[in-house]
Amino acid sequence: MADPSSYRPKPGEIPPSPGVYRFRDEHRRVIYVGKAKSLRQRLSSYFQDISGLHPRTATMVTTAASVEWTVVATEVEALQLEYSWIKEFDPRFNVKYRDDKSYPSLAVTLNEEFPRAQVMRGPKRKGVRYFGPYAHAWAIRETVDLLLRVFPVRTCSAGVFKRARAVGRPCLLGYIEKCSAPCTGRVTPEEHRALAEEFCDFMAGRTGAYLRRLEERMHEAAEAMEYERAGRLRDDIEALRRAMEKNAVVLADATDADLIALAEDELEAAVQIFHVRGGRVRGQRGWVTDKVEHVTTAGLVESALQQLYGEESGEGVPREVLVPALPEPPEPVAEWLGARRGSRVSLRVPQRGDKRDLMTTVERNAQQALALHKTKRASDLTTRSRALEEIADALGLDSAPLRIECFDISHLQGEDIVASMVVFEDGLARKSEYRRFQIRGFAGQDDVRSMHEVVGRRFRRYLRERERTGEWAVEEPGDGPHGEAAEDAGETPGPRTEDGRPKRFAYPPQLVVVDGGQPQVAAARRAMDQLGIDDVAVCGLAKRLEEVWLPGESDPVILPRASEGLYLLQRVRDEAHRFAIRYQRGKRSQSIRRGPLDAVPGLGETRKKALLKHFGSVRRLRTATIEEICEVPGFGRRTAETVAAALAAQAPAAPAVNTATGEILD
Structure with missing residues (x-):
C-alpha cells in the first residue's frame, strides 16, 4: 500500500486547465482514468488527508504509485480522450458496464455489394446499420419475415449466395418472392441497394410517408382497373402495419x-x-x-x-x-x-x-x-461458499457461518417500535424461520436499547428451549409463532421439524448481524454476555459506508469492494430491513383502522358489523338505549350494557354551563 504523499506532484506543477489524468500502480498499469475542468483543483482533492476521503477513493490512491495528466483545449476534448483511454487501458477502478445478457440486433450490411439483413450480436462494425437491440432473436426474424414481402432484400449467408450465383438459380426465398434474387441478376446491385435503404428507412421509423405512398399507388392501380396489382399493394400495406404493431406506440409519431x-x-x-x-x-x-x-x-x-x-x-x-x-x-x-x-x-x-x-x-x-x-448471483453454490469463507476470514471465525441471523429495528418517529429477525442458511434466505418482535415501554428513537431487548429475548428463548428437550416453551410476549406471524401469541407443546431439531428459537446461529454501527453491536454483545452466550459471533453493518463493525473494536473491518462476503452481508441486512419495514407499516395501518368499537371488550368483528349495519353509524349508536341495542340479533342485555358503557366512556364530557347566564364554565 503506497503513501499518496510519496508521488504527490509538487505545488505549481499541475496546470489549472482542462485535461485527463491517469493513476498508475507500482507495475505501471493504469488503474484509474478521470477528466477535469481544472486539473489542479481535481488532483489536489485526491491528496488530502486519507481519513477525509471516501473509502473507495482512499483504496484507489493507496493502490496507485504515480499520477500523470494530459492537457486539452476544451471539456469536450477531455470527455473524448477519457473515453478512449478507458477503452484502451480498462482501468480497474473505473465504472465499466457489462451486459446482463447478450442482446441481438437487426443488422443490414450496407458495406457489402449486395446488402444483407440478418441477426447480429457482439461489437458493432463499420458500415453496418443496426436496429434494436431486441429482447429475442425470434422477434427480429418475425419482423424481417413480414417486411420481406415489401422489401425483398437478401437474407442468405455468403456461402448460399455464392452457390446460387454459380448455378444460376435462386434459393427458396427467391421463388416465393421474399427475395429479389440479386444472385441471379433479377435486379441490379443499384436496385438492390435502393431496396435495402428503403428497408433501413422503414426500420428507422420513417413509416408514415412510405405507407401513404403505397396507399396512393394502390388507389391508382384500382382506378386503372389493375386489381391484381392493387390487391398486392393492399397486402403489402397490411404486412407493414402488422410489423409496426409489434412495437408499442409510446410517444408522438415524430419522437426519436x-x-x-x-x-x-x-x-x-x-x-x-x-x-x-x-x-x-x-x-x-x-x-x-x-x-x-x-x-x-x-x-x-x-x-x-x-x-x-x-x-x-x-x-x-x-x-x-x-x-x-x-x-x-x-x-x-x-x-x-x-x-x-x-x-x-x-x-x-x-x-x-x-x-x-x-x-x-x-x-x-x-x-x-x-x-x-x-x-x-446469490443462487450460485460456488459463489455462496466463497462468500461464507470470506466472512469467516474477515471476522476471524473458526469456520464458515452456515446460519446467519440479522436483526433490524423500525419505528415511525419513535412510535410503534418493532424489530425483525431474518435467517440465512448456507447463504440462502430461510423465510420459514423469520421472526418479528413488538417492542413496548421505550419512548423515542432508542435503537440501541431496542436492539439489546430483542437480542436478549431471542437468546433467552434459545436457552429455555435448549433446557426443555422435546418441549416448547410458552411464547414470550412479542415473539411471533410462525414465520411472519403476529406477536403476543401463546403456544402449546408440539413436534419437532422433519430434520429432528426443535422449532423456533432452539437452533442457534453461528453469526448475528445487526443493522448499525458500534452502539448497536455493543448492545447486542452485551445482551448475549448477560445470558452467558459466548459461542456466537456478532458484527454490525453500517449503511453509510458499508463498514463491518466488531464488538470492542475502534476501527471497522473494510471488506474488499468486489467481495462476495460483503455482498452477502448486505443482502442479509437489506432483507432484515425490508421485513421490519413491512411489519411496521402493517401495524401502523392497523392502528389507523381502529375505531371506537375496538375498545369494547368481548366484541368481535361479526357483532361490530351487525351494530353498524343496524344503526348506520357510531354516532347513532352512541344515542341508542340499551333496549334498542338489544334488538340487534346476537345481543343480550349484558352485552348491550357493556357496549353502551364503553361508548359513553369514550364520548367527550359535556361542558359545564351556568344555568342562569348560559355561560360555559371552565
Whole structure:
C-alpha cells in the first residue's frame, strides 16, 4: 500500500486547465482514468488527508504509485480522450458496464455489394446499420419475415449466395418472392441497394410517408382497373402495419429518443435503455456494473452515455436523450453527443407527461434487472461458499457461518417500535424461520436499547428451549409463532421439524448481524454476555459506508469492494430491513383502522358489523338505549350494557354551563 504523499506532484506543477489524468500502480498499469475542468483543483482533492476521503477513493490512491495528466483545449476534448483511454487501458477502478445478457440486433450490411439483413450480436462494425437491440432473436426474424414481402432484400449467408450465383438459380426465398434474387441478376446491385435503404428507412421509423405512398399507388392501380396489382399493394400495406404493431406506440409519431434509467445500491447499479424511434419502442437493452469507485448517479449516467454512444455512428444517436440525472456539468456531454450525431442533441431529465410516464416504466425495468442479477448471483453454490469463507476470514471465525441471523429495528418517529429477525442458511434466505418482535415501554428513537431487548429475548428463548428437550416453551410476549406471524401469541407443546431439531428459537446461529454501527453491536454483545452466550459471533453493518463493525473494536473491518462476503452481508441486512419495514407499516395501518368499537371488550368483528349495519353509524349508536341495542340479533342485555358503557366512556364530557347566564364554565 503506497503513501499518496510519496508521488504527490509538487505545488505549481499541475496546470489549472482542462485535461485527463491517469493513476498508475507500482507495475505501471493504469488503474484509474478521470477528466477535469481544472486539473489542479481535481488532483489536489485526491491528496488530502486519507481519513477525509471516501473509502473507495482512499483504496484507489493507496493502490496507485504515480499520477500523470494530459492537457486539452476544451471539456469536450477531455470527455473524448477519457473515453478512449478507458477503452484502451480498462482501468480497474473505473465504472465499466457489462451486459446482463447478450442482446441481438437487426443488422443490414450496407458495406457489402449486395446488402444483407440478418441477426447480429457482439461489437458493432463499420458500415453496418443496426436496429434494436431486441429482447429475442425470434422477434427480429418475425419482423424481417413480414417486411420481406415489401422489401425483398437478401437474407442468405455468403456461402448460399455464392452457390446460387454459380448455378444460376435462386434459393427458396427467391421463388416465393421474399427475395429479389440479386444472385441471379433479377435486379441490379443499384436496385438492390435502393431496396435495402428503403428497408433501413422503414426500420428507422420513417413509416408514415412510405405507407401513404403505397396507399396512393394502390388507389391508382384500382382506378386503372389493375386489381391484381392493387390487391398486392393492399397486402403489402397490411404486412407493414402488422410489423409496426409489434412495437408499442409510446410517444408522438415524430419522437426519436433514448430513455436511460438507473437502479442502484451501495455496491452495484443496473442500467436499462429504451430506444424509441418514430414514437415506438424499437429496442431495449440493459447493463450492470460494480461500483468500484465512489460515483454519484450523475457519474453513472455519464459513464452509461459514453459506453452507449462511444461506438455509435451518428445515426445511432437520437435527437433526444432522457436521463434520471444530468452529468456534471451537462454542457460538454451534450456537445459531445451533438458532434457524434452531426446536429444538436437534447439531453434532459423528463419532468411530466408521457415521457415522464415512460421513464417510470424504464426505471421499473432497471429495478427488476438489478433484483434478478442479485438473485442469480446469490443462487450460485460456488459463489455462496466463497462468500461464507470470506466472512469467516474477515471476522476471524473458526469456520464458515452456515446460519446467519440479522436483526433490524423500525419505528415511525419513535412510535410503534418493532424489530425483525431474518435467517440465512448456507447463504440462502430461510423465510420459514423469520421472526418479528413488538417492542413496548421505550419512548423515542432508542435503537440501541431496542436492539439489546430483542437480542436478549431471542437468546433467552434459545436457552429455555435448549433446557426443555422435546418441549416448547410458552411464547414470550412479542415473539411471533410462525414465520411472519403476529406477536403476543401463546403456544402449546408440539413436534419437532422433519430434520429432528426443535422449532423456533432452539437452533442457534453461528453469526448475528445487526443493522448499525458500534452502539448497536455493543448492545447486542452485551445482551448475549448477560445470558452467558459466548459461542456466537456478532458484527454490525453500517449503511453509510458499508463498514463491518466488531464488538470492542475502534476501527471497522473494510471488506474488499468486489467481495462476495460483503455482498452477502448486505443482502442479509437489506432483507432484515425490508421485513421490519413491512411489519411496521402493517401495524401502523392497523392502528389507523381502529375505531371506537375496538375498545369494547368481548366484541368481535361479526357483532361490530351487525351494530353498524343496524344503526348506520357510531354516532347513532352512541344515542341508542340499551333496549334498542338489544334488538340487534346476537345481543343480550349484558352485552348491550357493556357496549353502551364503553361508548359513553369514550364520548367527550359535556361542558359545564351556568344555568342562569348560559355561560360555559371552565
